[in-house]
Amino acid sequence: MSNPEGAVDGGRGRAGVFVIFGITGDLAKKMTFRSLYRLERRGLLDYPLIGVAADEWTVDQLMDRARSAIADTGEELDEDVFARFASRWSYLAGDVTTPEVYRRLGEEMARVRVQRRPGALFYLEMPPSLFGTIVEHLAQAGLTEGASIAVEKPFGHDLESARALNERLHRAVDEGQLLRVDHFLGKEPVIELEFMRFANLALSRLWDRDSVTCIQITLGETFGVEDRGHFYDPVGALRDVVQNHLMQVLALVTMDPPTGASDDDLRDKKSEVFRAMPAVLASEAVRGQYSGYRRIDGVADGSTTETFIALKLAIDNWRWEGVPVFIRAGKRLAATATEVRLFLRNTPRLPFLPGLDSAADNQVVLRIDPDAAMRLELVAYDDGTWKKVPLETAFARELGEPLEPYERLLHAALTGDHRLFARQDAVEETWRVLEPLIDAPPAVVEYAPGSWGPPEADDLVSGYPSWQEPWLGEPGLPD
Numbered sequence: 001m002s003n004p005e006g007a008v009d010g011g012r013g014r015a016g017v018f019v020i021f022g023i024t025g026d027l028a029k030k031m032t033f034r035s036l037y038r039l040e041r042r043g044l045l046d047y048p049l050i051g052v053a054a055d056e057w058t059v060d061q062l063m064d065r066a067r068s069a070i071a072d073t074g075e076e077l078d079e080d081v082f083a084r085f086a087s088r089w090s091y092l093a094g095d096v097t098t099p100e101v102y103r104r105l106g107e108e109m110a111r112v113r114v115q116r117r118p119g120a121l122f123y124l125e126m127p128p129s130l131f132g133t134i135v136e137h138l139a140q141a142g143l144t145e146g147a148s149i150a151v152e153k154p155f156g157h158d159l160e161s162a163r164a165l166n167e168r169l170h171r172a173v174d175e176g177q178l179l180r181v182d183h184f185l186g187k188e189p190v191i192e193l194e195f196m197r198f199a200n201l202a203l204s205r206l207w208d209r210d211s212v213t214c215i216q217i218t219l220g221e222t223f224g225v226e227d228r229g230h231f232y233d234p235v236g237a238l239r240d241v242v243q244n245h246l247m248q249v250l251a252l253v254t255m256d257p258p259t260g261a262s263d264d265d266l267r268d269k270k271s272e273v274f275r276a277m278p279a280v281l282a283s284e285a286v287r288g289q290y291s292g293y294r295r296i297d298g299v300a301d302g303s304t305t306e307t308f309i310a311l312k313l314a315i316d317n318w319r320w321e322g323v324p325v326f327i328r329a330g331k332r333l334a335a336t337a338t339e340v341r342l343f344l345r346n347t348p349r350l351p352f353l354p355g356l357d358s359a360a361d362n363q364v365v366l367r368i369d370p371d372a373a374m375r376l377e378l379v380a381y382d383d384g385t386w387k388k389v390p391l392e393t394a395f396a397r398e399l400g401e402p403l404e405p406y407e408r409l410l411h412a413a414l415t416g417d418h419r420l421f422a423r424q425d426a427v428e429e430t431w432r433v434l435e436p437l438i439d440a441p442p443a444v445v446e447y448a449p450g451s452w453g454p455p456e457a458d459d460l461v462s463g464y465p466s467w468q469e470p471w472l473g474e475p476g477l478p479d
Contacts, residue, residue: 015047015148015414016117017109021096021134022125023051023062027152031183032125033066034073035406040085041078042403044411047121048112049088052096052105059091096126096134102141109143120147121413128154132168139172150179150413153244154235155422158438159431166424179413180422184245186405186412188395189372190252191420193340194266196374198257206344206364208319213361214464215253215325216341217246220333224290224449225307229298236305238287238437241329247274247430248422249368250313250327253340254320263418267426274429276317282442284312288454289444290332304444307331310457313433326461332449337470338368353381360388365471372402373475392475 020032028051039045051062063086071077090108094101109120120143124134131151138144149169156162169178184190197203206212219241225232232240251270258265288308293299308330315325344362347353365375372395380389395402403411412420447454452467461467 013119013416014114014117015119015121015416016113016115017050018047018121018123018414019050019052019105019109020123020125021052023091024053024055024057024065025125027125029065029069030073031406032123032410033069034075035404035410037066037070037075037077037082037085038404038407039411040088041081045085045088046114047088047414048090048114050105050108050112051089051091052101053091053093054095056093057091059089062089062091096130096137099137099141102137102143106141106143118146119416121150122147123150123410123413125152128152128156128165131165132172135169135172144173144177147173148177148179148413148416148418149173150181150421152181154239155180155244155427156431157235157239159428159435162428162431166428175424176418178421178424179418180424180427181409182244182248182422183405183409184368185248185420185422186403186408187368187372188402189366189368189374190249191408192372192395193252193366203364206342209321209323211344212323213343213345214323214461215250216343216461216465216468217250217253217325217327217339218341218467218470219246219329219338220335220452220470221331222333222336222450224332225293225296225299227297229296231298232307233299233303233305237307237309237329237331238434242309242311242327243430243434244422246327246329247433248426249340250325251426253342253366254315254325256319264423266419267423271423271426271429272317273315274426274433276315276320277429277433278314278316279433279436280311280313282436282440284460285437285442286310286454286457286460287437287442287444288330288447288457290330290449291446292449304441306441306444308333308447308453308457309437310453310460311437312460324464326464326467328453328457328467330453334450334452335470335472337370337472339470340366340368341468343465360386361465363468367471370472371474373471375471375475394475 020028022028036045067082090112092101092104092108122138124131126134135149156165197207251273255269255273258269287306290307293307294303310328313325313327342364346361360379362379363377365377367373374393376391378389378391379386409420445454445456458466
């Protein structure tokens with residue numbers, strides 16, 4: 001999966017044209033232009049590109065925006081590469097709620113489409129409230145046959161709204177045409193996890209309730225909400241990163257091996273994990289809010305939105321019964337890091353292993369951010385003392401420069417590989433699991449910025465290893 005040329009096609013083939021709604025918006029500025037430029041540099045971008053937005057811009061103005069956006073990300077600009085990239089673009093200005101835009105779009109698609117590739121990819125970098133409207137207009141204009149439609153999260157704000165959105169979209173297009181974008185599914189370590197688990201006997205034999213006592217998943221951010229109060233306050237940490245990003249990671253960590261290489265073989269196994277999970281108990285969740293959050297512009301007076309969430313989940317299936325999964329995520333924490341830890345069961349305390357009770361548990365650590373890496377923590381006996389011995393590897397060092405998440409996801413969508421996108425049943429199941437915390441959330445408790453959240457979160461892991469400080473060091477060097 002590190003090499004996109006090896007992607008499974010899924011039988012759909014390459015798109016004949018790529019249409020991006022909202023091309024003048026913030027996501028395009030931060031991610032889309034850079035990702036498409038990098039695909040061009042790699043020789044992987046072979047598609048006409050059409051931008052659609054309300055702004056009355058010319059193509060030259062759009063490319064000025066693209067140039068500055070790419071440069072602002074720190075990407076080194078090659079003029080020859082950028083010239084090829086710019087030559088692919090055309091632009092349509094208009095109101096996406098009116099039929100006229102889609103009539104003009106159809107004409108432009110017919111003009112630029114690669115004729116041997118009849119399909120199209122529509123990417124909706126737009127507010128979710130417009131998803132249904134845009135897809136309905138595309139269908140009414142006859143533009144959705146053989147097409148794929150990619151939409152950004154959030155996919156609803158609870159189970160009822162997720163189902164309503166899916167039902168509306170399905171009246172215009174089939175589920176197999178929908179690509180729900182979650183950038184975590186494009187991260188190199190998240191993808192490599194599937195291959196590491198099932199291609200290495202040394203790991204696959206450890207990956208069940210016989211060897212693992214518990215799992216910890218941490219997503220920490222040192223920054224806060226700052227100027228995003230209006231966006232963040234109606235959302236909170238549970239909806240922002242747990243229901244989507246971390247639940248998808250959890251599925252890849254715990255799923256059984258897929259039976260084949262198709263899109264649905266992988267996504268079936270992920271959905272099986274979610275179906276095996278009982279709904280979370282409000283008594284096994286802690287919601288926190290960092291001091292000073294309520295003074296941020298855009299945050300409601302007396303807001304009870306959580307900026308930190310910790311919860312205990314269960315998976316009631318043969319592989320994981322009795323192994324709790326602890327998740328914590330939050331803003332203004334002590335470090336910016338995302339990782340998964342599996343704690344392994346202790347060996348028997350035999351007489352020739354004196355004092356082994358004082359040794360730390362063996363751990364398998366997958367670091368997702370920053371700098372993807374993997375670590376196996378063993379114990380060794382040195383002159384009367386048990387010590388932790390880490391075996392570590394950095395993915396970039398061993399596997400080469402990876403595609404960035406949006407590079408990978410856009411390329412997969414353009415080439416007809418739908419494995420890296422969330423499916424309807426998985427989205428609805430994750431909402432079901434977390435619904436008790438939405439319907440009757442426990443009270444928020446305050447925590448200090450720069451900490452690891454409220455101390456009440458420590459009670460969740462009582463009887464299991466305490467929350468671990470994320471691994472932040474460079475692989476191969478002392479912590």
